[in-house]
Amino acid sequence: MRSGSMRGAALAATLCGLAVLLLGACGTQVAGQDDPASAATALPWTLSAPTRSQIHGAELGADRRTVTIAVDVPSGPNPCVRDLEAKLTEPVGNTVPVQVTFTSPSGDRSSGCSRSVTAKARVTLPEPLGDRELVVGYPGAVFTADDAPLPHLRLCGDLGCTPPATGCTPGSYEQAVKAVDSPAHTYRDAEHCDGKWLVLDISWPTGPVCGDPESGTCAPHLGDRWFYKAEKAGWKPFFRTSAGGCRDVQDREPAFPTALCASLEPLPPALHPTHSPAP
Structure with missing residues:
Protein backbone atom coordinates (compact mmCIF):
# COMPACT_ATOMS: atom_id res chain seq x y z
CA MET A 1 0.00 0.00 0.00
CA ARG A 2 2.79 2.40 0.93
CA SER A 3 4.62 1.92 -2.38
CA GLY A 4 1.33 2.39 -4.25
CA SER A 5 0.69 5.62 -2.44
CA MET A 6 4.17 6.85 -3.29
CA ARG A 7 3.69 5.98 -6.98
CA GLY A 8 0.31 7.79 -6.95
CA ALA A 9 1.87 10.87 -5.38
CA ALA A 10 4.69 10.87 -7.96
CA LEU A 11 2.20 10.58 -10.84
CA ALA A 12 0.11 13.42 -9.43
CA ALA A 13 3.23 15.57 -9.13
CA THR A 14 4.19 14.80 -12.73
CA LEU A 15 0.71 15.68 -14.01
CA CYS A 16 0.74 18.92 -12.03
CA GLY A 17 4.12 19.80 -13.52
CA LEU A 18 2.84 19.19 -17.03
CA ALA A 19 -0.22 21.31 -16.31
CA VAL A 20 1.97 24.15 -15.07
CA LEU A 21 4.11 23.99 -18.25
CA LEU A 22 1.05 23.93 -20.50
CA LEU A 23 -0.61 26.79 -18.69
CA GLY A 24 2.64 28.72 -18.72
CA ALA A 25 2.97 28.25 -22.47
CA CYS A 26 -0.60 29.43 -23.02
CA GLY A 27 0.07 32.40 -20.84
CA THR A 28 2.92 33.61 -23.09
CA GLN A 29 0.77 33.51 -26.28
CA VAL A 30 -0.53 37.00 -27.26
CA ALA A 31 -3.85 36.80 -29.08
CA GLY A 32 -3.46 37.92 -32.67
CA GLN A 33 0.31 38.34 -32.43
CA ASP A 34 0.81 36.76 -35.84
CA ASP A 35 -2.44 38.10 -37.26
CA PRO A 36 -1.75 40.94 -39.78
CA ALA A 37 -5.23 42.37 -39.31
CA SER A 38 -4.71 42.61 -35.54
CA ALA A 39 -1.30 44.17 -36.07
CA ALA A 40 -2.86 46.78 -38.34
CA THR A 41 -5.50 47.50 -35.68
CA ALA A 42 -2.71 48.34 -33.23
CA LEU A 43 -1.36 51.07 -35.53
CA PRO A 44 -2.38 54.68 -34.89
CA TRP A 45 -5.36 55.75 -36.99
CA THR A 46 -5.26 59.44 -37.80
CA LEU A 47 -7.74 61.84 -39.35
CA SER A 48 -7.03 62.64 -43.01
CA ALA A 49 -8.59 64.46 -45.95
CA PRO A 50 -8.06 63.97 -49.70
CA THR A 51 -6.11 66.62 -51.58
CA ARG A 52 -7.53 68.42 -54.59
CA SER A 53 -5.82 66.00 -56.99
CA GLN A 54 -7.45 63.07 -55.16
CA ILE A 55 -10.99 64.38 -55.72
CA HIS A 56 -12.17 62.91 -59.01
CA GLY A 57 -15.80 63.80 -59.44
CA ALA A 58 -19.17 64.67 -57.96
CA GLU A 59 -22.68 63.52 -58.91
CA LEU A 60 -25.96 65.25 -58.16
CA GLY A 61 -28.93 63.12 -57.18
CA ALA A 62 -32.37 63.37 -58.73
CA ASP A 63 -33.50 65.47 -55.74
CA ARG A 64 -30.78 68.03 -56.64
CA ARG A 65 -29.70 67.93 -52.97
CA THR A 66 -27.81 64.65 -52.61
CA VAL A 67 -24.19 64.89 -53.72
CA THR A 68 -21.92 61.85 -54.12
CA ILE A 69 -18.20 62.64 -54.20
CA ALA A 70 -15.55 60.25 -55.61
CA VAL A 71 -12.16 60.43 -53.89
CA ASP A 72 -8.94 58.43 -53.71
CA VAL A 73 -8.33 56.77 -50.32
CA PRO A 74 -5.47 54.55 -49.07
CA SER A 75 -5.62 50.85 -49.83
CA GLY A 76 -3.59 47.77 -48.89
CA PRO A 77 -3.78 44.14 -47.72
CA ASN A 78 -5.34 45.17 -44.39
CA PRO A 79 -8.15 47.65 -43.60
CA CYS A 80 -6.89 51.13 -44.46
CA VAL A 81 -9.92 53.42 -44.12
CA ARG A 82 -12.59 54.02 -41.52
CA ASP A 83 -15.30 56.64 -41.10
CA LEU A 84 -15.24 58.02 -44.64
CA GLU A 85 -17.74 60.87 -44.68
CA ALA A 86 -18.61 64.17 -46.33
CA LYS A 87 -19.84 67.06 -44.21
CA LEU A 88 -21.34 70.39 -45.16
CA THR A 89 -19.46 73.34 -43.67
CA GLU A 90 -20.45 77.00 -43.43
CA PRO A 91 -21.61 78.38 -46.82
CA VAL A 92 -19.67 81.34 -48.18
CA GLY A 93 -21.35 83.58 -50.73
CA ASN A 94 -22.50 81.55 -53.70
CA THR A 95 -20.53 78.45 -52.71
CA VAL A 96 -21.47 75.26 -50.88
CA PRO A 97 -18.35 74.02 -49.04
CA VAL A 98 -18.04 70.31 -48.26
CA GLN A 99 -15.23 68.61 -46.36
CA VAL A 100 -14.43 64.92 -46.93
CA THR A 101 -12.55 63.13 -44.14
CA PHE A 102 -11.57 59.63 -43.11
CA THR A 103 -9.26 57.94 -40.60
CA SER A 104 -6.37 55.76 -41.72
CA PRO A 105 -3.13 54.20 -40.46
CA SER A 106 -1.47 55.04 -43.80
CA GLY A 107 0.86 57.50 -42.08
CA ASP A 108 2.74 54.48 -40.70
CA ARG A 109 4.59 52.69 -43.49
CA SER A 110 4.23 49.35 -41.73
CA SER A 111 0.45 49.56 -42.27
CA GLY A 112 0.88 48.42 -45.89
CA CYS A 113 -1.57 51.10 -47.06
CA SER A 114 0.66 52.13 -49.94
CA ARG A 115 -1.90 51.90 -52.75
CA SER A 116 -5.10 53.82 -53.42
CA VAL A 117 -8.63 53.03 -54.45
CA THR A 118 -11.58 55.23 -55.38
CA ALA A 119 -14.32 55.46 -52.77
CA LYS A 120 -17.49 57.53 -52.53
CA ALA A 121 -18.85 59.76 -49.80
CA ARG A 122 -22.36 61.20 -49.79
CA VAL A 123 -23.77 64.38 -48.31
CA THR A 124 -27.29 65.84 -48.38
CA LEU A 125 -27.54 69.60 -48.80
CA PRO A 126 -30.25 71.50 -46.91
CA GLU A 127 -31.62 72.78 -50.24
CA PRO A 128 -31.04 72.10 -53.97
CA LEU A 129 -27.58 73.06 -55.28
CA GLY A 130 -29.08 75.26 -57.99
CA ASP A 131 -26.58 77.64 -59.59
CA ARG A 132 -24.24 77.63 -56.60
CA GLU A 133 -20.74 76.16 -56.79
CA LEU A 134 -19.80 73.05 -54.80
CA VAL A 135 -16.34 73.37 -53.21
CA VAL A 136 -14.83 70.10 -51.93
CA GLY A 137 -11.86 70.44 -49.56
CA TYR A 138 -9.42 73.30 -49.09
CA PRO A 139 -7.89 74.40 -51.35
CA GLY A 140 -10.91 72.98 -53.02
CA ALA A 141 -12.00 71.23 -56.16
CA VAL A 142 -14.89 73.31 -57.50
CA PHE A 143 -17.91 71.79 -59.27
CA THR A 144 -20.99 73.29 -60.89
CA ALA A 145 -24.23 72.04 -62.40
CA ASP A 146 -24.10 74.81 -65.00
CA ASP A 147 -23.52 73.33 -68.48
CA ALA A 148 -22.73 69.98 -66.81
CA PRO A 149 -23.56 66.47 -68.15
CA LEU A 150 -25.87 65.68 -65.23
CA PRO A 151 -25.92 63.75 -62.99
CA HIS A 152 -22.15 64.43 -63.17
CA LEU A 153 -21.20 67.92 -62.04
CA ARG A 154 -18.64 69.84 -64.10
CA LEU A 155 -15.18 70.26 -62.58
CA CYS A 156 -14.16 73.89 -62.93
CA GLY A 157 -10.68 74.92 -64.06
CA ASP A 158 -8.02 77.29 -62.75
CA LEU A 159 -9.93 80.27 -64.16
CA GLY A 160 -13.13 79.34 -62.32
CA CYS A 161 -16.46 77.92 -63.41
CA THR A 162 -17.19 80.87 -65.70
CA PRO A 163 -13.85 81.80 -67.30
CA PRO A 164 -13.60 85.01 -69.32
CA ALA A 165 -15.31 84.76 -72.67
CA THR A 166 -12.94 84.29 -75.58
CA GLY A 167 -12.11 87.76 -76.84
CA CYS A 168 -9.47 90.46 -76.96
CA THR A 169 -9.31 91.02 -73.19
Whole structure:
Protein backbone atom coordinates (compact mmCIF):
# COMPACT_ATOMS: atom_id res chain seq x y z
CA MET A 1 0.00 0.00 0.00
CA ARG A 2 2.79 2.40 0.93
CA SER A 3 4.62 1.92 -2.38
CA GLY A 4 1.33 2.39 -4.25
CA SER A 5 0.69 5.62 -2.44
CA MET A 6 4.17 6.85 -3.29
CA ARG A 7 3.69 5.98 -6.98
CA GLY A 8 0.31 7.79 -6.95
CA ALA A 9 1.87 10.87 -5.38
CA ALA A 10 4.69 10.87 -7.96
CA LEU A 11 2.20 10.58 -10.84
CA ALA A 12 0.11 13.42 -9.43
CA ALA A 13 3.23 15.57 -9.13
CA THR A 14 4.19 14.80 -12.73
CA LEU A 15 0.71 15.68 -14.01
CA CYS A 16 0.74 18.92 -12.03
CA GLY A 17 4.12 19.80 -13.52
CA LEU A 18 2.84 19.19 -17.03
CA ALA A 19 -0.22 21.31 -16.31
CA VAL A 20 1.97 24.15 -15.07
CA LEU A 21 4.11 23.99 -18.25
CA LEU A 22 1.05 23.93 -20.50
CA LEU A 23 -0.61 26.79 -18.69
CA GLY A 24 2.64 28.72 -18.72
CA ALA A 25 2.97 28.25 -22.47
CA CYS A 26 -0.60 29.43 -23.02
CA GLY A 27 0.07 32.40 -20.84
CA THR A 28 2.92 33.61 -23.09
CA GLN A 29 0.77 33.51 -26.28
CA VAL A 30 -0.53 37.00 -27.26
CA ALA A 31 -3.85 36.80 -29.08
CA GLY A 32 -3.46 37.92 -32.67
CA GLN A 33 0.31 38.34 -32.43
CA ASP A 34 0.81 36.76 -35.84
CA ASP A 35 -2.44 38.10 -37.26
CA PRO A 36 -1.75 40.94 -39.78
CA ALA A 37 -5.23 42.37 -39.31
CA SER A 38 -4.71 42.61 -35.54
CA ALA A 39 -1.30 44.17 -36.07
CA ALA A 40 -2.86 46.78 -38.34
CA THR A 41 -5.50 47.50 -35.68
CA ALA A 42 -2.71 48.34 -33.23
CA LEU A 43 -1.36 51.07 -35.53
CA PRO A 44 -2.38 54.68 -34.89
CA TRP A 45 -5.36 55.75 -36.99
CA THR A 46 -5.26 59.44 -37.80
CA LEU A 47 -7.74 61.84 -39.35
CA SER A 48 -7.03 62.64 -43.01
CA ALA A 49 -8.59 64.46 -45.95
CA PRO A 50 -8.06 63.97 -49.70
CA THR A 51 -6.11 66.62 -51.58
CA ARG A 52 -7.53 68.42 -54.59
CA SER A 53 -5.82 66.00 -56.99
CA GLN A 54 -7.45 63.07 -55.16
CA ILE A 55 -10.99 64.38 -55.72
CA HIS A 56 -12.17 62.91 -59.01
CA GLY A 57 -15.80 63.80 -59.44
CA ALA A 58 -19.17 64.67 -57.96
CA GLU A 59 -22.68 63.52 -58.91
CA LEU A 60 -25.96 65.25 -58.16
CA GLY A 61 -28.93 63.12 -57.18
CA ALA A 62 -32.37 63.37 -58.73
CA ASP A 63 -33.50 65.47 -55.74
CA ARG A 64 -30.78 68.03 -56.64
CA ARG A 65 -29.70 67.93 -52.97
CA THR A 66 -27.81 64.65 -52.61
CA VAL A 67 -24.19 64.89 -53.72
CA THR A 68 -21.92 61.85 -54.12
CA ILE A 69 -18.20 62.64 -54.20
CA ALA A 70 -15.55 60.25 -55.61
CA VAL A 71 -12.16 60.43 -53.89
CA ASP A 72 -8.94 58.43 -53.71
CA VAL A 73 -8.33 56.77 -50.32
CA PRO A 74 -5.47 54.55 -49.07
CA SER A 75 -5.62 50.85 -49.83
CA GLY A 76 -3.59 47.77 -48.89
CA PRO A 77 -3.78 44.14 -47.72
CA ASN A 78 -5.34 45.17 -44.39
CA PRO A 79 -8.15 47.65 -43.60
CA CYS A 80 -6.89 51.13 -44.46
CA VAL A 81 -9.92 53.42 -44.12
CA ARG A 82 -12.59 54.02 -41.52
CA ASP A 83 -15.30 56.64 -41.10
CA LEU A 84 -15.24 58.02 -44.64
CA GLU A 85 -17.74 60.87 -44.68
CA ALA A 86 -18.61 64.17 -46.33
CA LYS A 87 -19.84 67.06 -44.21
CA LEU A 88 -21.34 70.39 -45.16
CA THR A 89 -19.46 73.34 -43.67
CA GLU A 90 -20.45 77.00 -43.43
CA PRO A 91 -21.61 78.38 -46.82
CA VAL A 92 -19.67 81.34 -48.18
CA GLY A 93 -21.35 83.58 -50.73
CA ASN A 94 -22.50 81.55 -53.70
CA THR A 95 -20.53 78.45 -52.71
CA VAL A 96 -21.47 75.26 -50.88
CA PRO A 97 -18.35 74.02 -49.04
CA VAL A 98 -18.04 70.31 -48.26
CA GLN A 99 -15.23 68.61 -46.36
CA VAL A 100 -14.43 64.92 -46.93
CA THR A 101 -12.55 63.13 -44.14
CA PHE A 102 -11.57 59.63 -43.11
CA THR A 103 -9.26 57.94 -40.60
CA SER A 104 -6.37 55.76 -41.72
CA PRO A 105 -3.13 54.20 -40.46
CA SER A 106 -1.47 55.04 -43.80
CA GLY A 107 0.86 57.50 -42.08
CA ASP A 108 2.74 54.48 -40.70
CA ARG A 109 4.59 52.69 -43.49
CA SER A 110 4.23 49.35 -41.73
CA SER A 111 0.45 49.56 -42.27
CA GLY A 112 0.88 48.42 -45.89
CA CYS A 113 -1.57 51.10 -47.06
CA SER A 114 0.66 52.13 -49.94
CA ARG A 115 -1.90 51.90 -52.75
CA SER A 116 -5.10 53.82 -53.42
CA VAL A 117 -8.63 53.03 -54.45
CA THR A 118 -11.58 55.23 -55.38
CA ALA A 119 -14.32 55.46 -52.77
CA LYS A 120 -17.49 57.53 -52.53
CA ALA A 121 -18.85 59.76 -49.80
CA ARG A 122 -22.36 61.20 -49.79
CA VAL A 123 -23.77 64.38 -48.31
CA THR A 124 -27.29 65.84 -48.38
CA LEU A 125 -27.54 69.60 -48.80
CA PRO A 126 -30.25 71.50 -46.91
CA GLU A 127 -31.62 72.78 -50.24
CA PRO A 128 -31.04 72.10 -53.97
CA LEU A 129 -27.58 73.06 -55.28
CA GLY A 130 -29.08 75.26 -57.99
CA ASP A 131 -26.58 77.64 -59.59
CA ARG A 132 -24.24 77.63 -56.60
CA GLU A 133 -20.74 76.16 -56.79
CA LEU A 134 -19.80 73.05 -54.80
CA VAL A 135 -16.34 73.37 -53.21
CA VAL A 136 -14.83 70.10 -51.93
CA GLY A 137 -11.86 70.44 -49.56
CA TYR A 138 -9.42 73.30 -49.09
CA PRO A 139 -7.89 74.40 -51.35
CA GLY A 140 -10.91 72.98 -53.02
CA ALA A 141 -12.00 71.23 -56.16
CA VAL A 142 -14.89 73.31 -57.50
CA PHE A 143 -17.91 71.79 -59.27
CA THR A 144 -20.99 73.29 -60.89
CA ALA A 145 -24.23 72.04 -62.40
CA ASP A 146 -24.10 74.81 -65.00
CA ASP A 147 -23.52 73.33 -68.48
CA ALA A 148 -22.73 69.98 -66.81
CA PRO A 149 -23.56 66.47 -68.15
CA LEU A 150 -25.87 65.68 -65.23
CA PRO A 151 -25.92 63.75 -62.99
CA HIS A 152 -22.15 64.43 -63.17
CA LEU A 153 -21.20 67.92 -62.04
CA ARG A 154 -18.64 69.84 -64.10
CA LEU A 155 -15.18 70.26 -62.58
CA CYS A 156 -14.16 73.89 -62.93
CA GLY A 157 -10.68 74.92 -64.06
CA ASP A 158 -8.02 77.29 -62.75
CA LEU A 159 -9.93 80.27 -64.16
CA GLY A 160 -13.13 79.34 -62.32
CA CYS A 161 -16.46 77.92 -63.41
CA THR A 162 -17.19 80.87 -65.70
CA PRO A 163 -13.85 81.80 -67.30
CA PRO A 164 -13.60 85.01 -69.32
CA ALA A 165 -15.31 84.76 -72.67
CA THR A 166 -12.94 84.29 -75.58
CA GLY A 167 -12.11 87.76 -76.84
CA CYS A 168 -9.47 90.46 -76.96
CA THR A 169 -9.31 91.02 -73.19
CA PRO A 170 -6.56 90.56 -70.55
CA GLY A 171 -8.52 87.77 -68.82
CA SER A 172 -8.90 85.97 -72.13
CA TYR A 173 -5.17 86.31 -72.81
CA GLU A 174 -4.38 84.79 -69.42
CA GLN A 175 -6.44 81.75 -70.41
CA ALA A 176 -4.46 81.54 -73.65
CA VAL A 177 -1.15 81.56 -71.76
CA LYS A 178 -2.34 78.73 -69.48
CA ALA A 179 -3.48 76.72 -72.52
CA VAL A 180 0.11 76.21 -73.71
CA ASP A 181 1.42 75.02 -70.32
CA SER A 182 3.97 77.83 -70.21
CA PRO A 183 6.69 78.04 -67.52
CA ALA A 184 6.21 79.85 -64.24
CA HIS A 185 6.49 83.65 -64.30
CA THR A 186 5.57 83.81 -67.99
CA TYR A 187 4.53 87.25 -69.19
CA ARG A 188 2.96 88.54 -72.40
CA ASP A 189 5.00 90.64 -74.81
CA ALA A 190 2.43 91.40 -77.50
CA GLU A 191 -1.03 90.42 -78.67
CA HIS A 192 -2.67 90.60 -82.10
CA CYS A 193 -6.36 89.71 -81.87
CA ASP A 194 -9.60 90.03 -83.81
CA GLY A 195 -11.86 88.00 -81.50
CA LYS A 196 -11.69 84.83 -83.61
CA TRP A 197 -7.92 84.55 -84.07
CA LEU A 198 -5.07 85.44 -81.73
CA VAL A 199 -1.28 85.79 -81.93
CA LEU A 200 0.43 85.83 -78.55
CA ASP A 201 4.13 86.46 -77.91
CA ILE A 202 5.11 85.20 -74.45
CA SER A 203 8.44 85.26 -72.60
CA TRP A 204 9.87 84.00 -69.34
CA PRO A 205 13.13 84.75 -67.47
CA THR A 206 15.87 82.13 -67.43
CA GLY A 207 19.00 83.68 -65.86
CA PRO A 208 22.59 82.53 -66.48
CA VAL A 209 22.60 78.74 -66.65
CA CYS A 210 26.02 78.09 -68.21
CA GLY A 211 28.33 80.83 -66.89
CA ASP A 212 28.79 82.33 -70.37
CA PRO A 213 26.71 85.52 -70.74
CA GLU A 214 27.43 85.58 -74.49
CA SER A 215 25.74 82.23 -75.05
CA GLY A 216 22.19 82.21 -76.42
CA THR A 217 21.22 79.62 -73.81
CA CYS A 218 22.08 82.13 -71.09
CA ALA A 219 19.88 84.93 -72.42
CA PRO A 220 17.85 86.82 -69.80
CA HIS A 221 14.62 85.55 -71.33
CA LEU A 222 13.30 83.13 -73.93
CA GLY A 223 10.11 83.47 -75.89
CA ASP A 224 7.47 81.76 -77.97
CA ARG A 225 4.92 82.98 -80.47
CA TRP A 226 1.66 81.06 -80.37
CA PHE A 227 -1.30 81.19 -82.73
CA TYR A 228 -4.81 80.46 -81.46
CA LYS A 229 -8.32 79.91 -82.72
CA ALA A 230 -11.40 80.74 -80.64
CA GLU A 231 -13.30 77.69 -79.38
CA LYS A 232 -16.26 77.35 -77.03
CA ALA A 233 -13.96 76.52 -74.10
CA GLY A 234 -11.56 79.38 -74.85
CA TRP A 235 -8.50 80.07 -76.99
CA LYS A 236 -7.14 76.84 -78.49
CA PRO A 237 -3.47 76.90 -79.58
CA PHE A 238 -2.79 75.33 -82.97
CA PHE A 239 0.68 76.52 -84.05
CA ARG A 240 3.99 77.82 -82.68
CA THR A 241 6.79 79.52 -84.59
CA SER A 242 9.65 81.98 -84.24
CA ALA A 243 9.37 83.13 -87.84
CA GLY A 244 7.86 86.43 -88.89
CA GLY A 245 5.18 87.08 -91.46
CA CYS A 246 2.33 84.83 -92.53
CA ARG A 247 3.85 82.05 -94.61
CA ASP A 248 4.31 79.40 -91.91
CA VAL A 249 1.07 79.96 -90.06
CA GLN A 250 -1.01 80.15 -93.26
CA ASP A 251 0.61 76.97 -94.52
CA ARG A 252 -0.84 75.37 -91.41
CA GLU A 253 -4.14 77.29 -91.36
CA PRO A 254 -4.98 79.06 -94.65
CA ALA A 255 -7.91 80.89 -93.03
CA PHE A 256 -5.66 82.76 -90.63
CA PRO A 257 -6.10 86.48 -91.43
CA THR A 258 -3.19 88.28 -93.09
CA ALA A 259 -3.96 91.41 -91.08
CA LEU A 260 -2.78 89.67 -87.88
CA CYS A 261 0.47 88.22 -89.19
CA ALA A 262 1.80 90.43 -92.00
CA SER A 263 3.63 92.80 -89.66
CA LEU A 264 5.11 90.12 -87.37
CA GLU A 265 8.90 90.30 -87.01
CA PRO A 266 10.93 87.12 -86.40
CA LEU A 267 11.59 86.38 -82.74
CA PRO A 268 15.18 86.32 -81.43
CA PRO A 269 16.79 82.84 -81.46
CA ALA A 270 15.38 80.64 -78.72
CA LEU A 271 15.55 77.04 -77.57
CA HIS A 272 12.76 75.68 -79.76
CA PRO A 273 12.37 74.58 -83.40
CA THR A 274 11.63 77.12 -86.14
CA HIS A 275 7.99 76.03 -86.19
CA SER A 276 5.88 73.24 -84.82
CA PRO A 277 2.23 72.22 -84.55
CA ALA A 278 0.48 72.68 -81.26
CA PRO A 279 0.28 69.58 -79.06
